[in-house]
Amino acid sequence: MRGVTWALAGPVRRTLPWRALGAAGAVGLLIAGVPRLTGAQPNPWQTLVLLRGIALVGALGLAFLLDDPARHVTAAVPTRRPVRQALRAALVAPLVALWWTAVLLLAPPASRPPAAGITLEAAVTCVFALAGAAAAVRLRDEPRPGPGVAAALLVSAALAPLLAPESWALFVPSADERWAAAHDRWAVLLVVAVVGWGVCGPEPVARRRRRATAARAAGGAG
Amino acid sequence: MSAVLEVPAEAGSPSRGGARAAVLALARFEARRLLLSVPVAVAFVGYVVWIVWHGRNTWDGYPALQDADRATQNMPMLVGLAVLLSANLAVLRSWRHGTESRFAALVVSPWSRTAAHALSVVPAALLTAVCVAGQFTREALKPGAVGHGSPAELLVGPLTVLLFGVLGVLVARLVRSAWAAPLAVVCLLFLFVLGTGPSGTDGVSWLAPVVTEPSTKTLPSALLGRPAAWHALYLAGAALTLAFLAVLAAGGRSRTVKAGVALSLALALTGGIAQAARMSPSPELTAARERASVSPEKEQTCVERGGSRYCAFPEWTARTGAWAGVVDEVRSLAGGSAHGQRLVVRQRLDARYGLEGDAALAPSEAAHQVTVGTSWGGNRVPEFSTAVAAVLVAGSEKASGGMCDGRMVTVMWLSLSWQDDPLGALRRVRLDDSLSGSAVVLSPTDPLTMTEGQTDVVRRLLGEPRAAVAQRVKAHWAELTSPGVTTARAAELLGVKGPEKADSCEE
Numbered sequence: 001m002r003g004v005t006w007a008l009a010g011p012v013r014r015t016l017p018w019r020a021l022g023a024a025g026a027v028g029l030l031i032a033g034v035p036r037l038t039g040a041q042p043n044p045w046q047t048l049v050l051l052r053g054i055a056l057v058g059a060l061g062l063a064f065l066l067d068d069p070a071r072h073v074t075a076a077v078p079t080r081r082p083v084r085q086a087l088r089a090a091l092v093a094p095l096v097a098l099w100w101t102a103v104l105l106l107a108p109p110a111s112r113p114p115a116a117g118i119t120l121e122a123a124v125t126c127v128f129a130l131a132g133a134a135a136a137v138r139l140r141d142e143p144r145p146g147p148g149v150a151a152a153l154l155v156s157a158a159l160a161p162l163l164a165p166e167s168w169a170l171f172v173p174s175a176d177e178r179w180a181a182a183h184d185r186w187a188v189l190l191v192v193a194v195v196g197w198g199v200c201g202p203e204p205v206a207r208r209r210r211r212a213t214a215a216r217a218a219g220g221a222g
Numbered sequence: 223m224s225a226v227l228e229v230p231a232e233a234g235s236p237s238r239g240g241a242r243a244a245v246l247a248l249a250r251f252e253a254r255r256l257l258l259s260v261p262v263a264v265a266f267v268g269y270v271v272w273i274v275w276h277g278r279n280t281w282d283g284y285p286a287l288q289d290a291d292r293a294t295q296n297m298p299m300l301v302g303l304a305v306l307l308s309a310n311l312a313v314l315r316s317w318r319h320g321t322e323s324r325f326a327a328l329v330v331s332p333w334s335r336t337a338a339h340a341l342s343v344v345p346a347a348l349l350t351a352v353c354v355a356g357q358f359t360r361e362a363l364k365p366g367a368v369g370h371g372s373p374a375e376l377l378v379g380p381l382t383v384l385l386f387g388v389l390g391v392l393v394a395r396l397v398r399s400a401w402a403a404p405l406a407v408v409c410l411l412f413l414f415v416l417g418t419g420p421s422g423t424d425g426v427s428w429l430a431p432v433v434t435e436p437s438t439k440t441l442p443s444a445l446l447g448r449p450a451a452w453h454a455l456y457l458a459g460a461a462l463t464l465a466f467l468a469v470l471a472a473g474g475r476s477r478t479v480k481a482g483v484a485l486s487l488a489l490a491l492t493g494g495i496a497q498a499a500r501m502s503p504s505p506e507l508t509a510a511r512e513r514a515s516v517s518p519e520k521e522q523t524c525v526e527r528g529g530s531r532y533c534a535f536p537e538w539t540a541r542t543g544a545w546a547g548v549v550d551e552v553r554s555l556a557g558g559s560a561h562g563q564r565l566v567v568r569q570r571l572d573a574r575y576g577l578e579g580d581a582a583l584a585p586s587e588a589a590h591q592v593t594v595g596t597s598w599g600g601n602r603v604p605e606f607s608t609a610v611a612a613v614l615v616a617g618s619e620k621a622s623g624g625m626c627d628g629r630m631v632t633v634m635w636l637s638l639s640w641q642d643d644p645l646g647a648l649r650r651v652r653l654d655d656s657l658s659g660s661a662v663v664l665s666p667t668d669p670l671t672m673t674e675g676q677t678d679v680v681r682r683l684l685g686e687p688r689a690a691v692a693q694r695v696k697a698h699w700a701e702l703t704s705p706g707v708t709t710a711r712a713a714e715l716l717g718v719k720g721p722e723k724a725d726s727c728e729e
Contacts, residue, residue, distance in 0.1 A: 020401035027405045031412060053412055060404040144318060147311050147400035154307060154404055155261050158300065159268070 004079050005087060012087050017064040020146065021092060024061025025099050028054040032106040040108075045173050047111040048118070052171075054103050055122035056157050058096065059129035063153055064146035065092060066133040071143045075203060082201035085134060096126065113174035117183045124186050127193040129153050134200035244330045245338045252342035256308050256387075262346060265304035266353075269297050273357045282599025284366035284541070287358075288443035291371035294354045295432045298379035299415050302386030302431075303407045305346045309387045310403035313339050313394035333474030336395060340465040343387030351380040366544070366599060369537045370443045374450035381457035382431040386410070388461050392468040428497045431457060435577035440596040442535050445514060445573045447507050449497040456493025462486030503576060511573040518570055530565045538569055538596065545594055548603065551640040552610045555692055557699030560614040566591040567610075570666075585619035585667040593619060593666045601664070604637060604651040609665040611636035615703045623668045628712030630672055632695065632702045634663070634680045635716075639691065644684045657681060675709045675721025682718040691716060 031054050035042050042050065065088055068074065074084065100122060104115055132152060136145030161171045168185055169178040176182075256262055280293070313336065316322045325335070354376055361367060393402050414430050427433060433453065466482040503511070514521050514535070524533040525542050528550050532542035545567050553561060570593045572581040586593050592613050594606055611633045612622035625633070637651070638644040649655050653662040653669070658677055663670040672680070683691055698715040701707060713720035 017401075019399060023399075023401055023405060027409065031409070050412070053408055057405060057408050060408065061401065063404075064401055144400075147314070147318065147404075150401065150404040151261050151307050151311065154407055155264050155304070158303075159264070162268075 005083060008079055008084065008087060009091065012084065013091055015068060015070070016088060016091060017067050017146070020064040021061045021095075024057050025095075028057040028099065028103055029106065031057065032103045035108045036106060042108055042111055044111040044113065044175065047108055048113045048174060051103070051107055051113065051118050052121060052125075055100075055118075055125045056153075058099065058122065059125040059153060060150050062092070062096070062126050063129040063133055063149040064144075065089065065130060066137050067144040067146040068137075069143045071137070081137075081203045082198070085130075085197075085201055089130060114179070117174065117179060117186075120183055120186045120190065124190045124193060125157075127190060127197065131193045131197035131200065134197045138200040138204070241329060241334060245334050245341070248330065248335060248338035249341035249344075252312055252339055253345040256305065256312060256342050256346060257349070259308040259312070261304040262301070262308045265301045266349065269301050269350075269353055272297055273353060273360075277357060277360050280361065281597065282602075283364055284368075284544075284597065284599035284602075285361040285364060286369040286440040286537075286596065287362055287367055287371040288369045288446060288537075289440055290358055290361040290367075291375035292434075293361075294357050294376060295378045295382070296415075296434070298350050298354065298382050299386070299432055301346070301350055302383040303410060303415075305343060305383055305387040306390035306393075306410070307403050307407055309339060309343055309390035310394045310406075311400065312342070313391050314398065314400055317398055318400065331473070333469050333472040333479070336391060336472035337465075337469050337474070339391045339394075340388050340468055343384055343391070346387060347380045347384040350383045351377075354379040366541070368540055369440075372443070372448075372450050374454040375448070377454040378432060378450075378457065381454060381461060385431060385457055385461040385464065388464040388468065392464045392471065395468045395471040426498075428453060428501070429456075429494060437575075437577045437580050439571070439577070439580055441571065441573050441577065442514065442537055442596075445507070445511050445576075447500075447503045447511075447576050449500040452493045452497040452500065454493075456490055456497055459486050459488070459490030459493050463490050511576065515570075515572045515574045518568065522569065529562070530567060532567045534569045535571075535596075541598055542567075544598060545606065548607050549592075549610050552607055552636050553614065555636050555640060555695065556611075556614050557696030558703070560699070560703070561696070563590060563614060565610070565613065567594055568592070569594050569596065571596050583667045585623050587618060587620045589618045591618065595666045601650045602666075604641060604647040605664045605666060607641070607647075608633065608637040608651055608663060608670065609667070612665065612670060619667055622670065625670065626673075627705065628676075628707040628709040629703055629705070630670065630676045631679050631683065631709060631712040631716070633670070634672065634676070635683050635691065635695065638680070638684060639688050645681070648680065648684065673709070673721075675723055678721055679709055679713045679716075679718060682713075683716060686718060 031050060034040075035047075035050070066085055075081075100119065104112065104119075129149065132149045133145060136142065136149050142148070164170050169176070169182045170185060170189075172178050172182050257266075281289070316325055325332070330338075358371055358376055362371065389406070390403055393406055396402075414432065428449070433448075435448075463483065463486040466479055466486055469479050470483060518535070519533065522533040522535055523539055524531050525539065526532075527542060527546040530546065530549055530553075532545055534542055549565060549567060553563065553565075556563070566588070568586065568591055570583055570586070572583060575581060583593060583595075590613060592606075592609050594609075595602065598606075609619065609622075612625065613619055614636065615629050615633050616622035616625055622633070634648070638647050641647045645657065649657055651663055652672070653664060658674070658681075660674045661672055661677065663672055694716050695702065702712055702715060710720040
């Protein structure tokens with residue numbers, strides 16, 4: 001099985017939506033570099049908004065990661081969908097990490113928020129995009145659900161700061177005393193997103209078949 | 223079966239009118255889909271909820287319509303971004319679903335379909351116009367509304383939606399990828415909505431769809447100096463240019479399209495250049511601003527009400543009644559000659575910097591003259607009330623500025639005791655919103671100061687029955703208002719416990 005997964009790495013790498021990822025990465029780096037290019041001195045809140053926006057740009061790129069025009073063909077391959085999705089994520093993860101590091105280094109150092117906190121926020125946004133893409137793949141028959149996922153992500157990103165309960169304090173400035181507590185909640189959201197992705201990963205057919213197999217096995221034993 | 227066969231036979235001989243009807247039919251269909259798409263529907267629902275919720279307490283019920291028109295501009299940008307996204311996805315739908323090649327068999331050519339998509343944005347812009355009109359009408363119908371709105375400022379919201387939506391169509395024609403629109407939305411968010419983009423009031427900043435000014439003060443509409451009409455022309459021209467460019471990019475090469483590109487570009491350039499040229503205020507506007515700031519009496523109309531004179535700029539004359547109510551309340555509590563003192567309430571403003579900066583008003587030196595600003599309601603009421611009380615006690619605004627003795631107790635009691643919630647008003651009129659300790663007290667011109675002891679005494683006075691205190695104020699008016707009276711003495715005269723510490727402004 002591991003051998004098959006390794007053998008899949010090459011073809012999967014070729015089917016990744018590199019143009020969407022590349023465009024998102026380039027736009028993100030461009031936004032991060034604007035203060036340096038223009039010599040502006042943004043205040044900490046502006047830098048924080050900038051970095052949150054860049055995280056959203058990255059997540060918009062990742063919303064297209066699970067687009068697979070050949071999904072109806074690959075449904076039949078022995079490697080299960082969670083493995084294939086994880087492989088896609090694993091292939092881009094190092095690049096995303098590099099990109100985010102570059103973004104953090106490009107951001108104006110004087111007003112940069114704590115790296116750990118903002119990285120956690122970015123990770124939650126990105127994993128939510130992936131979970132959303134996985135849910136779209138799971139619930140719909142669309143081979144390329146990316147545009148819809150990206151639209152949903154944008155709408156929820158616009159609504160979240162408006163509708164999230166004030167007591168959660170998710171979108172606080174870094175000088176706020178609730179910053180640490182807020183990032184405990186961000187960590188919980190990360191877990192929620194990962195679990196959501198995990199739940200949406202498997203092919204529904206495969207699960208049913210497994211249940212059927214298990215039932216048959218139980219019948220055979222009994 | 224026969225029906226299926228008949229359709230291509232009809233479509234085989236397209237007439238000009240038929241193609242136009244097809245474009246309109248497609249535009250109607252796409253418009254319906256656009257308005258019902260999730261991002262646009264969510265944006266409109268959110269927009270309407272915002273209008274209803276936000277409109278309850280704007281300007282504390284006393285809006286100036288020349289500000290209310292600009293307040294309609296920001297939210298449509300979010301609607302516009304949603305329209306951009308959905309219009310873009312709608313253009314790309316046939317490509318995503320692999321039906322592009324099938325459309326090639328139809329009479330409607332790709333550029334006609336693009337024109338239909340561009341037209342499909344129009345109903346969203348019209349719906350925005352309805353929302354903007356609703357928001358503005360609601361402000362205009364408030365009983366305390368003054369001033370004049372500008373139709374050109376009201377057009378900015380719908381035109382922004384049109385511009386963004388057409389941009390979505392153009393982006394879809396240029397970049398045939400679904401990721402382009404979301405990324406464009408984020409970039410536009412940064413440029414225009416989140417305030418991280420270029421700011422300032424030069425010609426370049428007016429290229430943004432919505433131009434917000436750094437100052438939030440209210441000016442007479444004639445002194446605003448915003449090239450609103452040219453800006454609306456610029457936005458309309460820009461939206462048309464993008465629409466024609468989208469049709470051009472889709473292969474429309476007819477003479478109409480080329481002429482449309484040229485004409486709309488000319489419109490946009492005219493608007494853009496004209497608004498940039500009007501950035502620096504004209505000599506007439508500068509002179510008018512100077513006149514209104516330095517010698518407002520030449521511009522104002524005055525009315526007599528209850529033995530006082532109220533001078534206001536023409537757009538504010540309806541508000542003199544509200545001012546007179548405050549003056550009458552405060553004066554009725556005063557004793558001695560102040561009880562019948564004739565006051566001049568003069569509206570003043572500093573328009574010399576336009577909306578680019580705020581300047582504090584210098585206190586008026588004329589005796590028995592009180593300054594009132596251009597906004598009203600909320601905190602402006604206790605602030606004005608304090609200024610009236612200070613002038614009644616000290617004689618003029620200039621004299622009341624340096625007041626640092628027990629007279630401050632009388633001033634604050636006169637100012638606050640008649641109000642519905644005197645302690646709340648005391649809290650709001652103080653800069654730090656406190657009810658203890660020393661603090662700065664706001665007024666339309668220079669602020670006053672209260673020491674810790676004065677604050678305690680005023681708080682105790684406000685706890686006493688009003689009629690009893692009013693009687694004592696009138697009985698001891700001469701001593702209470704004589705310069706140099708200590709806070710302890712004022713408290714003694716008014717029958718409450720004096721301050722714990724000695725009274726001094728250096729506290």
